[in-house]
Amino acid sequence: MSKKVALVTGAARGIGLATAKRLQSDGWAIGMLDRDREALMAAVREVEDSFALPYDISDPEQVTRAFADLRSHHGRLDALVNNAGVADFGPIAETDFQRWREVMATNLDGTFLCSQAATPLLKSSQGAIVNIASISGLRASTLRVAYGTSKAAVVHLTLQQAAELGEYGIRANCVAPGPVRTKLAMAVHTQDIIDAYHDAIPLNRYGSEGEIAEAIAFLCSPQASYITGQVLAADGGFQATGVGLPALRS
């Protein structure tokens, strides 16, 4: 029997690259998709049994080509990890329509488009979708009108997918990461934001790419065969807490 195949979007670095490595270590073949071609080619060299899909998920035509490529490489798909994402923090008044659309185009439209394109293949394999949202999609904060709203929509998209695709044996789940020191986060996290996260997170630290990849790999795996429509916050306890944690800690 041929190897199980996973497609990971945004796989050139950060959480996506860690996920590709983690799944590969479990014996999966990996389609690594990213619009940053140069970084993607370097990343593919780090992951055995992987192949590059240099496409932009916000463009429907490129998504179609990516899935045609995937079919010609392997002809099967067992898990889709919708990880590619962009962050843009700004006040509501300064979030013009173009900034709003840029965030939605990748985080929401791209996740929708890839999932739709993957569905026929996932029906054949009774495969899994894992969407990557964020704690910003579970709890609101300032400056995240576009990012937080896009991620809340990804959470609900996951529930829609679970409801509709369950009858084909396709599971759809979501991982909502807390802060991880990737390029995406470090571009928008000031020192004040970093300190505030440490204060508000019971585990008192950022997560690592590998810790998020573990949650994603679990939801892709047969060990999660009766789990669908769930949101797993891999967030050091951030979502669990309310006011007063730093004061109570000291």
Ligand SMILES: NC(=O)c1ccc[n+]([C@@H]2O[C@H](COP(=O)([O-])OP(=O)(O)OC[C@H]3O[C@@H](n4cnc5c(N)ncnc54)[C@H](O)[C@@H]3O)[C@@H](O)[C@H]2O)c1
């Ligand atoms: N890092 C964090 O603190 C954090 C927290 C919560 C959620 N997340 C989510 O985790 C996911 C991965 O984030 P990361 O921190 O690893 O970011 P990252 O910026 O390190 O990596 C994201 C990758 O996605 C690619 N990408 C972006 N838009 C794309 C598009 N339209 N088409 C194809 N590729 C595209 C980028 O080129 C990049 O390689 C994102 O969805 C992000 O919103 C991250």
